[in-house]
Every structure is written in C-alpha cells, then in structure tokens.
Amino acid sequence: MDALLTVAEYEAAAQELLPPGIWDYLSGGSGQERTLAANVDAFARLALRPRFLVDVSEPDLSTTLLGARLPTPIGVAPVAYHRLAHPEGEVATARAASLLVVSVFASRTLEEIAAAAAGPLWLQLYWFRRREVVTGLVRRAEDAGYQALVLTLDTPRVGRRLRDVRRGFAIPAGIVAPNLEAAVMAGTHEAVDGESALARHSREQFDPALRPADLAWLCAQTDLPVLVKGVLTARDAELALAHGAAGVVVSNHGGRQLDGAVASVDALAEVAAAVGGRGPVLLDGGVRTGVDVLRALALGASAVLVGRPALWGLAVGGESGARAVLDILAAELEDAMVLSGRPRLSDVDSSLLAGVQRP
Numbered sequence: 001m002d003a004l005l006t007v008a009e010y011e012a013a014a015q016e017l018l019p020p021g022i023w024d025y026l027s028g029g030s031g032q033e034r035t036l037a038a039n040v041d042a043f044a045r046l047a048l049r050p051r052f053l054v055d056v057s058e059p060d061l062s063t064t065l066l067g068a069r070l071p072t073p074i075g076v077a078p079v080a081y082h083r084l085a086h087p088e089g090e091v092a093t094a095r096a097a098s099l100l101v102v103s104v105f106a107s108r109t110l111e112e113i114a115a116a117a118a119g120p121l122w123l124q125l126y127w128f129r130r131r132e133v134v135t136g137l138v139r140r141a142e143d144a145g146y147q148a149l150v151l152t153l154d155t156p157r158v159g160r161r162l163r164d165v166r167r168g169f170a171i172p173a174g175i176v177a178p179n180l181e182a183a184v185m186a187g188t189h190e191a192v193d194g195e196s197a198l199a200r201h202s203r204e205q206f207d208p209a210l211r212p213a214d215l216a217w218l219c220a221q222t223d224l225p226v227l228v229k230g231v232l233t234a235r236d237a238e239l240a241l242a243h244g245a246a247g248v249v250v251s252n253h254g255g256r257q258l259d260g261a262v263a264s265v266d267a268l269a270e271v272a273a274a275v276g277g278r279g280p281v282l283l284d285g286g287v288r289t290g291v292d293v294l295r296a297l298a299l300g301a302s303a304v305l306v307g308r309p310a311l312w313g314l315a316v317g318g319e320s321g322a323r324a325v326l327d328i329l330a331a332e333l334e335d336a337m338v339l340s341g342r343p344r345l346s347d348v349d350s351s352l353l354a355g356v357q358r359p
C-alpha cells in the first residue's frame with residue numbers, strides 16, 4: 001500500500017476498515033449534517049495572503065498552553081470510546097499525542113492513560129445529574145496528574161444523529177467506560193427503537209439544568225484550571241470567564257449537536273475578541289489540514305484540537321497511525337508557516353487572511 005499522505009487518505013482507509021455502524025457513529029453528525037459539512041467548508045473559504053522578504057529558515061511551531069510547553073499547537077479533542085477504533089484505545093492515542101483531552105467516556109482508565117501519556121492530559125466532563133460522579137472524577141484526575149478539566153456545555157442531551165437512530169446504535173459488548181460506575185452506564189449496550197442508546201443514556205444521566213453558578217461551583221472544587229467546551233458566542237465566553245473558567249474551546253461538537261449551528265471557525269473571531277487574552281482559546285471542528293490550523297491561529301486560536309482525524313489514524317494503525325495523522329498536520333502547518341512568511345506562531349494574525357477586518 002502507498003503511504004497515506006493526508007488526513008483525507010486516513011479517513012478513506014479508516015472507512016474501509018471499520019464496521020459500518022462504528023464508522024457512522026465516529027464520522028456522522030446530527031440532523032441533516034449541515035454543521036458537520038459547514039465546519040470543513042468554512043475553512044476552505046478563508047483565503048491566505050502570503051508575504052515574502054521574510055527569513056523563514058527556522059520555523060518554530062512550539063507554544064505554551066496553561067504553563068505546558070507543547071511542540072505544536074495541535075491536540076486531540078475528547079472523543080468517547082477510542083477502543084471502537086483500536087483495541088489499545090486511549091493508551092495508544094496518549095502515546096501519540098502531545099496534548100490529549102480524555103473523554104469522560106474513555107474506554108481505558110484515567111490511570112492507564114496517564115501512565116502512557118507523552119504530553120499533558122486534560123479530563124473532559126459532562127454535567128451528570130449525580131454530582132458525586134463529577135467530584136469523584138475530579139479527584140481521580142487530580143491524583144493521576146491531569147493538568148486541566150474541560151466541562152462540555154453543548155450537550156444537555158446527545159443530538160439527534162440519524163445514522164445512529166437508523167442503526168439502533170449501541171456500544172458493542174466488551175467495550176466499556178471504566179471510569180464510570182456500572183449504574184451510570186446502564187443501557188449503553190442496548191439498542192432501543194427510535195433512538196440511539198447514547199441519546200437515551202444522556203437524557204437519563206446528564207443534567208440539562210447546567211447554569212453559570214454550577215460552573216462556579218465546579219471551579220471551586222479544584223485547583224485545576226477548568227475550561228469550557230462548546231462556546232460559539234461572545235456571551236457564553238464572557239459568562240464562563242466571569243464564573244471561573246480559565247479558557248474556552250470554540251466548538252459545535254463536530255456537528256453532532258445542534259445541526260445548523262455556526263461553523264466553529266466562523267465563531268472563532270467573536271469568541272477570541274471576547275476572551276481578549278484572559279485565557280487560552282482553543283478551536284475544534286473541521287480541522288483537516290495544517291493550513292486549517294494556520295487559519296484558526298490567524299483568527300485568534302491559541303491551539304486547535306482534532307477529533308475524528310485522530311480516531312481515523314488510530315483505526316488505521318493504532319499508536320503509529322494516530323501519530324502519523326498528527327505528524328501530517330504538523331508538517332503541513334510548518335510548510336504553510338514557511339510559505340506564508342510567518343515562521344513563528346507569534347507572527348500569525350488576521351493580516352494573513354483575505355477579507356478579514358484587521359484591528
């Protein structure tokens with residue numbers, strides 16, 4: 001087989017390998033999948049304005065995020081059940097990633113992942129009705145050396161994902177979420193009529209009444225920085241920072257929640273302006289090339305996260321497949337920085353983008 005050179009080639013190879021139901025769960029979106037498509041299309045519309053007569057002989061992709069030095073501004077977004085893609089699951093991804101946000105629905109324990117990790121780990125949380133589930137996870141993350149928490153705001157319930165509804169998708173027997181007790185996970189392996197097992201589970205277990213005061217309460221439970229994920233407006237960024245958040249992840253959950261929601265990259269400038277340097281602004285959704293990473297940085301992102309691309313790499317080649325995907329994105333980013341006359345991340349700003357108003 002020829003070497004795979006792009007994320008798109010990993011996507012196609014993963015589709016060949018994965019059972020159709022798992023492929024649909026990993027790659028699909030909600031509703032008509034308009035936001036899923038928009039996330040990718042919106043990047044393609046952002047044209048670049050390269051400049052020359054600049055010394056680009058020593059490009060530097062490194063950055064600092066929440067005090068941690070990272071070789072690139074590219075991390076892995078929280079994605080449930082990596083063992084759907086590869087038997088080693090999150091342990092393989094953690095070996096490959098320089099920053100991994102571990103889903104609360106990880107299919108390996110927080111401690112196994114920490115023992116394998118090559119870089120910082122952050123733990124993503126949902127707002128479970130039973131608060132002791134949340135606080136128990138916070139304590140375990142602290143004890144295992146995780147460096148931040150990420151509270152996902154955009155999922156008061158799982159969105160209506162028609163591919164999963166049609167297939168009666170449920171988590172296959174043998175793949176579990178070992179960081180959550182059995183009572184919290186009841187029903188996730190059983191298909192139901194008219195709804196995916198995950199959507200039903202979320203209605204039973206997630207508290208849809210999450211308010212700013214709850215965020216403040218969570219921040220008060222821990223010394224770890226708490227970021228919020230799913231922010232698409234200046235209003236939510238302001239509210240989150242005012243209630244203790246240390247940073248935000250601009251995200252529409254990869255087009256899996258509100259179909260019709262704005263593409264992540266189209267929401268980025270508004271959110272970055274509202275944060276105004278008070279904390280890191282990450283972006284996920286639709287990042288498929290290193291040029292996309294550069295575009296996001298130009299619009300104010302401190303770093304990007306990739307969800308599906310990491311899982312496609314994992315499906316194709318376990319740890320080395322996930323690493324290959326992240327390396328492709330980093331190599332493409334370096335190329336784009338050199339070819340656009342921005343050799344350091346501090347050189348990247350909105351002057352790189354055509355048609356974007358400059359301050």
Ligand SMILES: Cc1cc2nc3c(=O)[nH]c(=O)nc-3n(C[C@H](O)[C@H](O)[C@H](O)COP(=O)(O)O)c2cc1C
Binds near residue numbers: 027079
């Ligand atoms: C299969 C799958 C599972 C996901 N699980 C979670 C999760 O457990 N928690 C969460 O906050 N986001 C979850 N997400 C959303 C991702 O964190 C991220 O927002 C999204 O994948 C980014 O879009 P991309 O896949 O285009 O990179 C999941 C996404 C996918 C594709």
Ligand SMILES: CCCCCCC(=O)C(=O)O
Binds near residue numbers: 080105158201202
């Ligand atoms: C067992 C519940 C899984 C919750 C959904 C994970 C997720 O966020 C996703 O997008 O899928």
